[in-house]
Amino acid sequence: MTEVKVEMTGNQPISILIVDDEKYICNIIVEALSTEKYDIVAFSDPAKALTHIEQNSVDLVLTDLVMGEYTGVQILESTLAHHSDATVILMTAHPTVQTAISVLRKGAYDFLMKPFRLELLKATIKRGLEHQRVIRENLHLKGQVEFLKVVGAANTEMGIDDFLAMVARSCKNEMGARAVGIIEIDPMSKEPARKVYAGDEETPLDVVLDNATLDRFTYTRSAKPIIQKEEVVIDGCSQTRISISQPIFVRRCFHGVINLLIETRFDQLTPGQIDVLMLLANSAAAAIANHRHYQEMRTSYLQAIKGLANAIEARDEYTAGHTDRVTWLAELMARHMGWEDQRIEHLIMGCTLHDIGKLGVPDSILNKPGRLTDEERLKMQTHAEVGLKVIDGIELFRPAVPYIIAHHEWYDGSGYPRGLKGEGIPIEGRLLAVADTLDAILSDRPYRKGADLEQAVSELIKYKGIQFDPAIVDVLLDLLRSGSVDFRATYGRDMDISKLPAPTTTEKAPA
């Protein structure tokens, strides 16, 4: 495979093909155009011209209309079949209006009457090439529309996977690629962190997602793509396979690559395509950088919040490890209910923060060994509302709101702080209420050992429809019966699931 410099694309000379069975006419035209910077090929044998059209790139064709057994219409049709944006000008000494209309309808750009002045010929060619430039420029603008679509999406809340998939699709559309793969790497470990693919078939997937393409940028800081070409035979036809690897840099640090596989009869990338590819790579780089910043910021926030949650647990000697265990149980249940990753992330945040409002509850109440007085209980119950105030205005923690505010609501409407009822309680709160209670019953306390699973479950069943959403309790039962919950790692002991009650006919399957 040969490597090709990017500068070659877009700066190739304009290729002009002249076809006339009168050789001296070919010679005159070649001579007349010799002062221009054109790449000119002339054929007095139309058969050879047709072969040339099939095998080479052509920008403009000037052809005689009547050439023995061949006609200029054949040249016109073959040219447009192989080079859709080529400009074709026909020449004839025997024009009729009908012929002229006919060839123009078939896609010819213009029609010249022989004999013509060479100045007229030159002017017609210039006009034809200008027309072609405008058409190609429009195609280029279409490419920029792809870019703008991507930029527009960058301002939405689209996830990084979806965004990079969109970049891949835009690259595929703009470059006419058979397949596009984006490999994002972890800049520390240099290992692939994410792979995104756009294409229809499986075979190119291996090519565009091959980790080996990353090696091409090991020793470079150039943002230019590496373009390689090779001749291949597909279904008996000779084709050019172009592979492009466009690096993605974030602040001069290599973050990945966009790989494209293009199979074409003509090894020509249209002007502007590489520019658009680089713009798309910049968009991918910006998205990757934003995503990493977000993740770092989120991790920092979560660590800070975890610190606060730990601070509460340090004050409340009865609940050491409670937050982690509740989060673990709630996540297991949510996954059993089929919640997606994004929702699970919110759940982890919400469960970690759910008792954050206990910061506002005095130690004397939080650590009181005996029963709370009515006044103390009311003070304790403020922790849901206080928790909401603690995170108020922090946009990042907005998903934690339903967990904080609704985990003490009761299904029958007798809970706090708002007395919400049934489905009126956010499902996050209904789910957390079950996990929170299960852990409270299973956990050891200074004054008692943790209950066994059978007792905990019977308590939950007893309060089905009163404190707890019956469907959520059923989800938990279903999960426990499956035997997939490993209690030993979290509670230091195995739980006996053999004594769990058998499913009743009214139990609902996980939603």
Ligand SMILES: [Fe+2]
């Ligand atoms: Fe609470």
